[in-house]
Each structure stands twice: as structure tokens, then as C-alpha cells.
Amino acid sequence: MIETRPELKNISDYVPGKSIEEICEQYGLQSAVKLASNENPLGPSPKAQKAFCEMASSLHLYPRGNAPHLISAIAAKFGVPKNQIVLGNGSDEIIDMVGKAFLQPGDECLGISTTFSVYRATAILYGAKYVSVSQSPERPSLDAYLQAVTPKTRMVFICNPNNPTGFYYSEKELLDFLAKLPRDILVFLDEAYLDFATAADFPNLISQMESHPNLILNRTFSKIYGLAGIRIGFAFASPEVSAAIWKVKPAFNVNIAAQAAAESALLDDEHIRLSLEVTEAGKAFLTSHLEKLGFVVLPTQANFLCIKIGEKCKELVEYLERNGMIVRHLKSFSLPEWIRVTIGKPEENQLFVDLVQKWKAL
Numbered sequence: 001m002i003e004t005r006p007e008l009k010n011i012s013d014y015v016p017g018k019s020i021e022e023i024c025e026q027y028g029l030q031s032a033v034k035l036a037s038n039e040n041p042l043g044p045s046p047k048a049q050k051a052f053c054e055m056a057s058s059l060h061l062y063p064r065g066n067a068p069h070l071i072s073a074i075a076a077k078f079g080v081p082k083n084q085i086v087l088g089n090g091s092d093e094i095i096d097m098v099g100k101a102f103l104q105p106g107d108e109c110l111g112i113s114t115t116f117s118v119y120r121a122t123a124i125l126y127g128a129k130y131v132s133v134s135q136s137p138e139r140p141s142l143d144a145y146l147q148a149v150t151p152k153t154r155m156v157f158i159c160n161p162n163n164p165t166g167f168y169y170s171e172k173e174l175l176d177f178l179a180k181l182p183r184d185i186l187v188f189l190d191e192a193y194l195d196f197a198t199a200a201d202f203p204n205l206i207s208q209m210e211s212h213p214n215l216i217l218n219r220t221f222s223k224i225y226g227l228a229g230i231r232i233g234f235a236f237a238s239p240e241v242s243a244a245i246w247k248v249k250p251a252f253n254v255n256i257a258a259q260a261a262a263e264s265a266l267l268d269d270e271h272i273r274l275s276l277e278v279t280e281a282g283k284a285f286l287t288s289h290l291e292k293l294g295f296v297v298l299p300t301q302a303n304f305l306c307i308k309i310g311e312k313c314k315e316l317v318e319y320l321e322r323n324g325m326i327v328r329h330l331k332s333f334s335l336p337e338w339i340r341v342t343i344g345k346p347e348e349n350q351l352f353v354d355l356v357q358k359w360k361a362l
């Protein structure tokens with residue numbers, strides 16, 4: 001028998017949203033709509049597509065590991081010094097690099113149960129313990145994290161807005177929390193969905209990084225920028241935290257096509273505006289129709305809705321799949337009676353509502 005590292009025994013495989021291909025094969029369908037992974041329903045920005053295609057003749061060349069053009073573009077857009085920017089093969093890899101650089105066996109990480117599963121898996125992979133401060137879909141107070149701090153606490157994972165429940169913490173709440181938290185504990189603030197947030201008090205903590213060197217702001221090109229398939233994410237952190245992440249970064253982790261596409265996507269304000277418009281309209285449409293059908297829909301600051309279906313949740317998910325509609329069953333997020341639905345294009349949202357209505361009438 002070949003022995004693995006013992007930590008691997010405690011890590012379950014990541015459960016992704018099902019793919020369109022998979023569902024078409026399984027149910028003999030010609031097409032399906034995927035509202036399961038919070039991808040941009042409008043696709044990648046046309047400018048990013050063009051940049052991607054233009055890289056085709058350079059595919060024999062290694063990428064520049066330090067991605068100077070993209071780093072400059074990110075620095076200019078967000079007003080963050082270049083030595084405070086890190087890039088990953090998706091923000092999944094950024095989470096992994098943070099774990100690799102900072103976690104040791106015996107450390108504790110704080111988080112919640114109903115959130116992105118990669119935080120727990122990463123903590124465990126590096127020998128740390130993932131301590132859930134809440135198991136409920138409701139928003140725990142940030143005091144719950146403070147109360148769970150021990151001398152072993154090394155990192156706190158907060159997803160803002162949270163995937164899959166959509167709740168958020170305001171700027172004031174986070175700043176109060178940061179002021180009370182011991183300053184040697186890292187705060188991994190996952191802002192993958194920040195671009196969709198519309199609340200007036202939603203935080204923008206870039207200006208706070210200087211006074212909080214333990215703060216990591218995680219972003220991604222997978223959501224509003226529409227580049228999930230090409231795998232690229234970025235994060236902002238203090239110069240010392242960034243330098244540690246750069247040390248553990250695989251040399252060529254972000255490929256040349258991703259670097260080029262991301263740089264163009266970043267500057268495509270029109271595509272970002274249209275994406276936001278579709279999300280806002282779809283959010284209002286879906287919420288009102290689902291509430292009329294009697295479902296609990298959690299308020300959201302992201303591009304998805306978290307909906308309580310009840311005991312027959314699995315049945316609905318299968319009914320939808322048979323009819324070519326893929327949504328996310330939240331069993332793997334510790335919410336077996338709930339689904340998460342990505343806000344799609346108007347006709348996709350309409351199809352989802354129609355199918356739920358038909359299922360309910362069965």
C-alpha cells in the first residue's frame with residue numbers, strides 16, 4: 001500500500017457544479033442551462049476573447065511568471081502598489097498558496113460551515129484545524145469569530161458576500177472586527193463577488209490595507225470578468241504577506257492567454273456594466289417570482305440566490321436536471337434543504353421559474 005500524507009484522509013473531493021455536457025449525456029438532452037457555478041451569463045468580455053485569440057501564435061512560449069503587464073493594469077485600476085498584488089491560477093490557488101506560506105500543523109483557522117469548502121480543505125491539507133464558528137445559514141456576528149480565537153488561531157476566512165448565502169458584513173463591522181482581532185492573525189477576506197454588491201455600506205478595504213498588514217483581499221477573474229474557464233485570480237496583501245506568497249508561487253502558474261485575457265477584461269467597463277445590469281434585473285425578477293411561489297429567498301449581495309426548498313430539495317434538483325436546468329444543491333455546503341441559483345439571462349431565469357412552478361404543481 002502506498003501511504004499518502006495523513007492529512008489527505010480528512011479531505012473530501014471538491015463537489016463542483018455539474019457541467020452542461022454531463023447533464024446532456026445523462027438525460028439524453030440536446031442542450032441545458034447552467035445556473036450552478038455563478039459564471040457570467042453574458043460570457044467573457046469580447047475584448048478578452050480577442051486578446052485570448054491573439055495569443056494563439058505564442059503558445060510555444062513560457063509566460064512571464066511575474067506577469068508585469070497584468071500587474072501594472074491591476075495596480076492602475078485599483079490604486080494598489082505592485083508589490084501588494086499576487087496572482088493565482090484561479091483564486092483557488094491563491095488560497096492554497098496562503099495555506100502553504102502561513103499554515104503549520106497545530107494551527108487553527110476560523111470560518112463557518114455554510115461557506116466555500118476550499119477554506120476547510122486548505123486548512124486541513126496544511127495540518128491546521130478548521131474551526132466552524134457557525135453551522136447555520138444565518139449570518140454569525142463577527143464577535144463569534146473573536147470569541148473562538150485561541151493562542152493557536154492563525155487565520156480567519158471570511159467570504160464577503162458569502163457564498164452560498166449571499167449575506168455580507170459592512171465596512172464598519174469589518175473595521176471594528178479588525179481592530180479587536182490580534183494583529184498576528186491573518187484575515188483572508190474573500191471578495192470574489194464584491195463587484196456585484198450594491199449596498200451603500202459594502203466595504204472597500206483597499207485604503208485600510210496599510211493599517212492592517214494582516215489583511216488579504218481576494219478577488220477573481222472568474223465571476224464578473226467572465227473568465228472562470230481560463231483560471232486566474234488575484235489578491236491584495238501587505239508587502240510582507242505578498243512576498244511570502246510570491247515565494248511559494250509555482251513559477252508559471254498563470255498562463256499567457258490568461259494574462260492577456262485578464263488584462264483586457266479588466267478594462268472592459270462596458271461588459272462589466274452590462275453584466276451588472278443583467279444581474280440586478282434578474283435578482284429582482286427571480287426573488288419576486290420565487291417568493292410568490294412561497295419559497296424563502298435569502299437577501300443577496302452576489303450574483304446568486306440561496307433558496308430554501310425543504311425536504312424535497314434533492315427531488316427538485318433532479319427534476320430540473322432532467323429538464324435541462326442545472327442548479328447547485330447545497331448539500332455539500334451543509335444545507336441539504338437549500339439550492340443556490342446563479343442569476344442568468346432573462347430567458348434562463350424565466351425557464352427556471354417555469355420549471356419550479358411546474359414541479360410544485362406535480
Ligand SMILES: *Cc1c(COP(=O)(O)O)cnc(C)c1O
Binds near residue numbers: 223
Ligand atoms: C467562485 C469563487 C471564487 C473564485 O475561484 P476561482 O478559483 O478564482 O475561480 C473564490 N471564492 C469564492 C467564495 C467563490 O465562490
